[in-house]
Amino acid sequence: MIRLYNSKTLKVEDFKPIHEGHVDMYVCGPTVYNYAHIGNARPMIVFDVLKRLFEAEGYTVTYVSNFTDVDDKIINKALEEGTTEDVIARRYIEAYQDVRTALNTELPDITPRVTETMDEIIAFIKELVDKGNAYVVDGDVYFSVDSVPTYGEISHQKLDMLEAGARIETNDMKKNPYDFALWKKTDKGIKWDSPWGEGRPGWHTECVVMINDNLGGMIDIHGGGMDLKFPHHENEAAQQEACHGNSLANFWIHNAMVNINGEKMSKSLGNTMWAKDVVDKLGTNLTRWLVSSVHYRKELNFSDETIETARKELEKVMGPIRQADIKSQLANAVFTEDYDKDAYRAFLDAMDDDMNTPNAYAVIYDTVKKLNQTLRQREIDFAAAGLYRNAVGKMLKVLGIEVEKIVIDEEGKELFAKWNEAKAQKDFASADVYRAKLMEKGLL
Secondary structure (H helix, E strand, O other): OOEEEEOOOOEEEEOOOOEOOEEEEEEOOOEOOOOOEHHHHHHHHHHHHHHHHHHHOOOEEEEEEOEEOOOHHHHHHHHHHOOOHHHHHHHHHHHHHHHHHHOOOOOOOEOOEHHHOHHHHHHHHHHHHHHOOEEEEOOEEEEOHHHOOOOOOOOOOOHHHOOOOOOOOOOOOOOOOOOEEEEEEOOOOOOEOOOOOOEEEOHHHHHHHHHHHHOOOOEEEEEEEHHHHHHHHHHHHHHHHHHHOOOOEEEEEEEOOEEEOOEEOOOOOOOOOEHHHHHHHHOHHHHHHHHHOOOOOOOEEEOHHHHHHHHHHHHHHHHHHHHHHHHHHHOOOOOOOOOOHHHHHHHHHHHHEOOOHHHHHHHHHHHHHHHHHHHOOOOOOHHHHHHHHHHHHHHHHHOOOOOOOOOOOHHHHHHHHHHHHHHHOOOHHHHHHHHHHHHHOOOO
């Protein structure tokens, strides 16, 4: 039984899907006016691992993540460059997808764009106006937060306890400072016709409409970074409650933020790390290992120290796998597809407990220890080694970490034979030469 922390209830709950054996999951995607930073990469990895976990436990998953391709920042960038918003959006959508691929994520099944959902967005806003949950002021449309008694159920913030102006724009045209724009009148940049005049939609409306349009009015999981809990997810839930009488998702799941050298990543501090640069520097496996080494609800710190620790940890796992592949081939032993089912089950049990990756890592280390002990025997039990090796491989697959099986050609086997012979004869100079050649071939 998979159990997940639900931000709405503040509890870890048993996961029960709306449709038996299937999971509908929506994760808020980026506003595409710049490249993805490492903070954007964390939810990519967290929810990719969650999807893989569901699949490992026998579920099918429909995973939707949007692209917000209309926004003031996109409009301003297009004006600065003398081009169109579509050119800007396509540039960064492609870059974002490249990062997803570089991180070895299973790409979302559906990636809707706001500009492709405009008719549905306008119809949704009109329904809220007709129901009395939204009001029109000089071409702008605002949602009335006072019209929904459940407002605050996702973020657990009550209107009377919030400070006006905190993370919102104060506006004299609003009935309540926390009322938010569903439609914005604009004479700059891309715009659409609507019953209220030319303009563009508000951010909070876009996601709720794309969920309804692609997955239906009630889904299993709505995910994103902790920074989206309020006001974005709160406002999504409020609109859905007003229009359709439900809060959109059974589970609201949020990952914590990323720090750089112990400090919050921000433009003002100049410590933004672009995801592409991180993957280029660390590689896919190390990046994913580091991100998953910390529970998804705890802050993740990128520093030279945490990177080096992760590098050593990952090598302790990958090294024995390489040795198992090498020694089995040198002994002409063939590993079957079988694996240590108890170990793999223990790993899944840890992951099923609200994606407790630190506990899951402990199972990996324990299984690697058994593999190491087996490989150190004078007479290696390759059947047992294969079980441990394959179990670790399956665990890493759930984490999205790829294990490339080493294949030794005849030249490699000959080098190993010469290396071992030189060591036996204490010809260390020759042994070092053969060892260097083996390292060049990636066999040591």
